[in-house]
Amino acid sequence: MHLTDGFGRQITYLRLSVTDRCDFRCVYCMAEEMQFLPRAQVLTLEESAAICRAFVALGVKRIRLTGGEPLVRRGIENLLPQLGNLDGLQELTLTTNGSQLRKFAPALVAAGVRRINVSLDSLDADQFRELTRVGDLHQVLDGIQAARDAGIERIKLNAVILRQRNLPQVLPLVDFALQQGLDISFIEEMPLGQVTEHQRHEELCTSAELRQLISRHHEIHPSDYRTGGPSRYWQITGSDSRIGFISPHSDNFCGSCNRVRVTAEGKLLLCLGNENAVDLKAVIRAHPGDDERLQQTIVNALSHKPERHHFYQDDSPQIVRFMNATGG
Ligand code: SAM
Numbered sequence: 001m002h003l004t005d006g007f008g009r010q011i012t013y014l015r016l017s018v019t020d021r022c023d024f025r026c027v028y029c030m031a032e033e034m035q036f037l038p039r040a041q042v043l044t045l046e047e048s049a050a051i052c053r054a055f056v057a058l059g060v061k062r063i064r065l066t067g068g069e070p071l072v073r074r075g076i077e078n079l080l081p082q083l084g085n086l087d088g089l090q091e092l093t094l095t096t097n098g099s100q101l102r103k104f105a106p107a108l109v110a111a112g113v114r115r116i117n118v119s120l121d122s123l124d125a126d127q128f129r130e131l132t133r134v135g136d137l138h139q140v141l142d143g144i145q146a147a148r149d150a151g152i153e154r155i156k157l158n159a160v161i162l163r164q165r166n167l168p169q170v171l172p173l174v175d176f177a178l179q180q181g182l183d184i185s186f187i188e189e190m191p192l193g194q195v196t197e198h199q200r201h202e203e204l205c206t207s208a209e210l211r212q213l214i215s216r217h218h219e220i221h222p223s224d225y226r227t228g229g230p231s232r233y234w235q236i237t238g239s240d241s242r243i244g245f246i247s248p249h250s251d252n253f254c255g256s257c258n259r260v261r262v263t264a265e266g267k268l269l270l271c272l273g274n275e276n277a278v279d280l281k282a283v284i285r286a287h288p289g290d291d292e293r294l295q296q297t298i299v300n301a302l303s304h305k306p307e308r309h310h311f312y313q314d315d316s317p318q319i320v321r322f323m324n325a326t327g328g
Pocket residue numbers: 022028029066067068069070095096097117118119158159160187188189190191192323324327328
């Protein structure tokens with residue numbers, strides 16, 4: 001069975017949010033005071049596993065766990081092996097802020113996770129604290145080291161660059177990635193949720209601008225490497241490290257979209273930049289154990305996947321949910 005949407009795109013990639021909670025409060029992702037979901041509204045680990053089983057039965061090959069911060073979800077170490085053992089799943093990956101990696105890296109490796117993304121926006125400890133509001137840079141750097149020691153083979157850093165804050169960190173981050181043998185992707189900030197700390201249109205740094213900045217210091221050439229995600233990659237000549245650019249504003253990637261998201265409360269989101277969603281938790285709770293019904297709901301939902309997102313470069317809250325609620 002295959003999942004194909006109304007525009008002929010085959011869906012092989014699921015991003016599953018296991019919690020909307022997080023131990024950080026990044027300024028572009030959350031408001032300072034957040035109301036998190038009541039526990040009863042969040043998918044149980046069993047429900048999450050059932051949803052993943054249904055997607056894999058429908059031809060999904062890759063699952064990425066995200067959040068919120070996936071490693072603060074209680075019991076995550078029990079979900080990991082269940083997903084890692086799903087027949088037909090080719091890759092289980094994770095996007096994390098890195099704060100809990102020292103504790104969980106061995107469990108990730110044991111479940112077959114070989115590639116992770118770690119968000120890192122600054123190598124300046126004070127600025128890192130400002131951007132995450134509470135985060136400790138050294139804990140994250142230690143987490144990255146722990147992941148490498150445990151046997152995670154490929155680590156990609158993700159950095160959201162805000163013009164008036166961490167633009168000067170672009171080159172230090174690239175140098176760090178090069179020294180450590182990591183990949184790095186730069187992400188244009190997306191208008192998800194209403195932030196109060198900055199005007200989004202004033203902070204936007206386009207991928208083209210960052211590429212230009214980097215190319216003044218490093219010889220880079222386009223690469224046809226793809227991970228199945230929206231990053232477009234450049235290779236630094238003479239190095240293994242790749243530099244990716246995720247450009248929701250400046251370089252629309254929807255034509256090759258192969259993914260859907262399931263939020264922590266079990267909503268199947270067909271597109272990051274649109275609000276339409278289908279409530280899978282309601283189906284599971286009304287019909288526990290009915291795998292066929294769950295699969296049919298997913299197949300039917302796919303016909304509503306929009307063709308593309310439209311982000312405008314102004315500060316109107318185009319999508320009311322925050323990234324932590326979306327599952328970034
Ligand atoms: N907590 C984990 C982390 O930070 O990696 C996983 C969830 S987080 C929502 C996933 C990714 O979304 C992070 O790389 C983060 O930088 C990015 N992100 C959050 N809000 C964003 C926004 N408004 N625009 C662009 N990227 C955003």
